[in-house]
Amino acid sequence: MADETLYDSALETVNTSIMFLVLLVLGILLSLKSVLLQRESLCTAREGGNTDCLEAPFPFQRASGAIAIGALGYFFTLALRGQSDACRTGSRESIRLSQVNLWASLFVLAAAILRFWALNAAQQGEDEVLPDEELPA
Numbered sequence: 001m002a003d004e005t006l007y008d009s010a011l012e013t014v015n016t017s018i019m020f021l022v023l024l025v026l027g028i029l030l031s032l033k034s035v036l037l038q039r040e041s042l043c044t045a046r047e048g049g050n051t052d053c054l055e056a057p058f059p060f061q062r063a064s065g066a067i068a069i070g071a072l073g074y075f076f077t078l079a080l081r082g083q084s085d086a087c088r089t090g091s092r093e094s095i096r097l098s099q100v101n102l103w104a105s106l107f108v109l110a111a112a113i114l115r116f117w118a119l120n121a122a123q124q125g126e127d128e129v130l131p132d133e134e135l136p137a
Contacts, residue, residue: 017078020071027067034060058123065116072109079105 034057041051079102086098 013078016074020074023067024071027064027071030060030064030067034058034064058119061119062116062123065112065119068112069109069116072105072112076102076105076109 037055037057037060041054041057044051044054079098083095083098083102086094090098
């Protein structure tokens with residue numbers, strides 16, 4: 001019975017991991033959409049066209065970043081759980097590997113958070129200077 005519970009728990013973790021991996025793929029597709037929009041804007045500008053009517057990439061970038069942070073947060077919690085399990089029952093080598101995995105997960109999550117913060121900061125900087133405002137001479 002204990003083995004069944006162990007397998008059920010592991011299966012639940014794997015199923016949840018699959019869901020978050022699918023979310024990461026969705027985030028990548030949203031990021032691709034934003035790059036395609038930027039490309040369209042550059043091509044239109046190069047041809048002398050009006051880029052004001054084109055769709056902005058920022059909402060896709062923001063959604064992609066938020067999805068990435070959520071999914072990477074989940075994988076960070078898995079790394080924390082792995083570290084805890086290794087410290088409780090593992091060998092020296094498995095403890096060391098879980099520590100490396102934890103640090104790697106932390107750095108990836110931190111990078112996603114910093115990227116999201118920079119994206120929002122850049123967007124706020126663009127919103128501060130509106131085209132209708134008078135700029136100082």
